[in-house]
Amino acid sequence: MSEIVIVGLNHRTAPVEVRERLAFPADTMGHALRGLRERDGISEGVILSTCNRVEVCVLSEQGYKGVEHVKDFLAGFHGVPIGELSDHLYHHLGEEAVRHLFRVSSSLDSMVLGEPQILGQVKDAYGYACEFKAIGPVLDKFFTKAFSVAKRVRTETRVANSAVSVSYAAVELAKKILGDLTDKVVMLIGAGEMCELAARHLLSAGAKGILVTNRTFERAVHLAEEFDGTAVRFEELASHLKRADIILSSTGAPHFILKREDVEAVLRIRRNRPMFFIDMAVPRDIDPDANEIDNVYVYDIDDLNNVIETNLEERQREAELAEEIVVAEVAGFRRWLDSQQVTPTIVSLRRKFDEVRQAEVAKALSALGTADPKTRKVVESLASSILNKVLHSPIASLKRETDGRSPMEMVTAVREIFDLPEEEAEGMPEAAERPPEQGGNVGGQ
């Protein structure tokens, strides 16, 4: 019986030395996917490779044996002895595999819970599998469903809502204080990686421009060029400060470079237009008392870290809701998967033709009017024997499971050709040919 199998490792089961040896760079993907498909009993395959995880998802025709095939493949492809790997690898079969992929795509299994990149990476993996024709109808439906589950989790829970990095927290705060950032000016005082990152985020969130200042003017000029901003001499800081709405500071100064009075003075010139100071320096650059001035907000690095911590706690709570969504979706997908097996397909194939037979026989008999019993019998047996003969070969091929094609592929084909209902599988996306980007339309269709 064919089964979905996932073998992989992630940041929790393997250190980076192991992960990097098993990673699949983009340019090896074609080769790897071809190699995977050539393995016995593997009819479909997708490889997900990110810096935190490597996951190989296949449709195995031999159930559990598929796990060994994939492990062999991983060891063989990367030239790593299988003994070194087995401690780090985990595997999931059937329903567990479904659950695993749904959780991974929804970022419930990520190092930073709810981080948004993973869904894109899963979509990339799916893209490669499509490009190199490693994917078939089952995994196609599986991955498409995983995308829609991820979207559902993102829209129905707040698992990815609040900022969990310093620079995103800075952007979030800036938006809540200053509103629309498009007419706001950022000022960068000193050079620090975190400040520069936050500045970049603020600019990509729409901030209008950036002023850069540094004790060494050359450094300021250099950074200003990088940001497409304006360099300002450190000595002239005070006179330029009035233009800045958001001030990012991380100098190595041993004392405050902006005292409360300085900020008060600037604010008067600005006619109280609000200012948001983000002080990433230790020791601090900006007098924390300035936070007491109306329309001035001063956050230091600890304040930002506290914000992040509360946000992480919130994500944790939201993750529980997300897990409930995953459970429900796994059950839905399970039903679809079951319907893709040979026996239920034969049953519904027969049922469908039988309905046709009964309807046509009834129509014929009523056209004949008061036919004698013998004629009736002839008509009925004619219909039955046509039906049986027509159905013989499709059913025989379904049962045969040979010629290298996966029975699931066959089942899916038969279901499609004869338009068999999927009543057991409500809630499935209509599927296959839809590109994953539009994977939307969650839940009951």
Add this chain to the structure above:
Amino acid sequence: MGYNIPMHTVLLKVTALFYLVGALAYLHFVFTLNERSAKIGRMLLLVGAILHGTGFVARYLVAGYTPITSLFESLSFSAFAIVCVFLAFELRYHLRVLGAFVAPLAFAFSVSAAFLPGEVRALAPALNSYWLPVHVILLFFGNAVFAVAFGAAIMYLLMERELKRKKLGAIFKRLPSLDVLDDINYRCLTIGFPLLTLGIITGSIWAEYAWGSYWSWDPKEVWSLITWLLYAALLHGRMTVGWRGRKAAILAIVGFCAILFTFLGVNLLLPGLHTYTNLSG
């Protein structure tokens, strides 16, 4: 209350129910962030306002004068004006959270009206004038705009407090940015202040016709003047010295308290020329 309560009175009273459920829906939205609740809230307020407006038109036709003279009518019309102004603001700013602050206010006015006698009485001769609708409607809509400013000011202070204390919780997530809230404060001021000014001027002209003097230092007049001065100070401060944010929010709240006192307190506590609208009628 008579045995036969006329239809228009029923309409005016029953809207309190719409505003109540609407306010609850908005509060539910604020707690759960369930978008559907906000939509239901808006729908209820809209339907309530339509019924309310219909009620006033019907009452106008029956009474033969603009029915904003008794305390019942005044409270009821206040609720109507607040809901109308809120719906207009929501249309413009999509600030659904504001509903949770403004809709309860509309409910408070309409429910207090619902407990007052609502029969139509003969109009006092002094009130029989074309100036009545102009004077009263200008002022009531001015007050309603300031009620929205009041709601936004409370939101501003809550939000500001969280940002200053750096403990970002539910309020931070739910309320709009300080900038937007302050902007609403300013918009309300630029709309409400002219309405208030015109309301007082028309009242003064009418007073000249009715009482023979433009200004007679009647308690209501005095308190209107105080209210006007407060908002004038706020507007002036905003335009010249750059008052904004917390200071502006506090003044908007003080201003609205002055409005409430001018509107209700004066009638109930300080008798004067304007006392057409005390509890007994």
